[in-house]
Amino acid sequence: MGNELQHRTVLLEEAVDALVTRVDGVYVDGTFGRGGHSRAVLAKLSEAGRLIAFDKDPQAIATARAIEDPRFTIVHESFASLAPALATRGIERVAGVLLDLGVSSPQLDDPARGFSFRADGPLDMRMDPTRGESAAEWLARASQQELTEVIRDYGEERFAVQIAKALVARRAESDRLGPLDSTGELAEIVARAVKTREKGKDPATRTFQAIRIYVNQELAELQVVLEAAFASLEQGGRLVVISFHSLEDRIVKRFMQAHASGPAIDRRLPIRAVDLPAAPLRIIGRVFAGAAELESNPRARSAVMRVAERVAP
Numbered sequence: 001m002g003n004e005l006q007h008r009t010v011l012l013e014e015a016v017d018a019l020v021t022r023v024d025g026v027y028v029d030g031t032f033g034r035g036g037h038s039r040a041v042l043a044k045l046s047e048a049g050r051l052i053a054f055d056k057d058p059q060a061i062a063t064a065r066a067i068e069d070p071r072f073t074i075v076h077e078s079f080a081s082l083a084p085a086l087a088t089r090g091i092e093r094v095a096g097v098l099l100d101l102g103v104s105s106p107q108l109d110d111p112a113r114g115f116s117f118r119a120d121g122p123l124d125m126r127m128d129p130t131r132g133e134s135a136a137e138w139l140a141r142a143s144q145q146e147l148t149e150v151i152r153d154y155g156e157e158r159f160a161v162q163i164a165k166a167l168v169a170r171r172a173e174s175d176r177l178g179p180l181d182s183t184g185e186l187a188e189i190v191a192r193a194v195k196t197r198e199k200g201k202d203p204a205t206r207t208f209q210a211i212r213i214y215v216n217q218e219l220a221e222l223q224v225v226l227e228a229a230f231a232s233l234e235q236g237g238r239l240v241v242i243s244f245h246s247l248e249d250r251i252v253k254r255f256m257q258a259h260a261s262g263p264a265i266d267r268r269l270p271i272r273a274v275d276l277p278a279a280p281l282r283i284i285g286r287v288f289a290g291a292a293e294l295e296s297n298p299r300a301r302s303a304v305m306r307v308a309e310r311v312a313p
């Protein structure tokens with residue numbers, strides 16, 4: 001079912017325009033998805049250009065394998081393995097790295113993937129169901145403290161304590177009820193534990209986001225890929241990151257700001273301005289979806305794209 005579902009690429013032209021500064025460069029698309037950005041990058045590159053794309057999701061990989069283009073390589077790995085993946089291919093420097101974070105519409109819309117609280121399905125939530133622990137497996141073993149922290153920190157959920165308690169209480173009944181292994185039941189338990197409703201938001205939204213981030217180690221892997229992308233960028237190379245919630249956008253913003261402000265200097269030492277090392281990154285800007293895109297693609301509403309350029313070695 002998964003591959004028939006469509007993904008509407010967000011900020012397509014904006015991202016590709018910001019990314020591709022020379023048509024014969026080597027580029028990375030860390031989040032292939034259904035290849036919207038990748039195809040547009042390939043269309044812009046010359047014969048000498050190259051694109052290395054990553055995705056954790058076997059369904060995304062199947063779509064990518066259908067691209068017959070000698071300039072294109074797909075890697076079934078987390079983008080966190082960017083550095084070793086480039087090294088094995090003998091690539092030292094790249095002209096740009098694009099990350100369009102989070103989950104794709106096919107992942108969200110297929111109940112069998114277990115990401116959605118809207119349709120009942122197995123409680124999985126792994127971008128790569130062939131590796132690691134599913135959401136159901138984690139919920140079956142996590143302590144109440146761990147559940148509270150994940151739901152509070154990754155979901156920014158006010159009722160994290162109450163939800164964690166309810167989950168542990170449900171687990172105590174596993175002999176009678178069987179394991180908690182469906183998205184529908186998780187959504188019901190959360191809805192009962194959340195005491196006040198946010199307008200226009202399902203009460204399970206925050207908890208599902210939190211568990212998904214935890215199961216896929218999304219924030220930790222983002223930190224790793226930002227460092228690796230920065231280290232691999234050639235001078236003039238671009239880092240383009242599209243985020244969909246404040247936790248990931250904050251990490252991207254802080255990362256770019258930290259590298260754009262130059263190394264820490266001991267101001268008590270007599271240093272002339274000309275001796276100050278230049279900051280390695282220049283922040284180019286922040287872009288949101290325009291009115292036309294917002295109208296046709298509701299997913300674009302929460303998208304924020306940040307762009308920075310490597311200006312010094």
Ligand SMILES: C[S@@+](CC[C@H](N)C(=O)[O-])C[C@H]1O[C@@H](n2cnc3c(N)ncnc32)[C@H](O)[C@@H]1O
Nearest residue numbers: 009031033034035036037055056057078079100
């Ligand atoms: C928003 S979609 C990307 C859509 C894509 N830009 C397009 O136009 O079709 C995000 C994709 O990134 C993948 N993904 C998310 N985190 C990842 C990670 N750490 N490593 C590799 N792929 C990841 C997901 O599996 C999903 O397919």
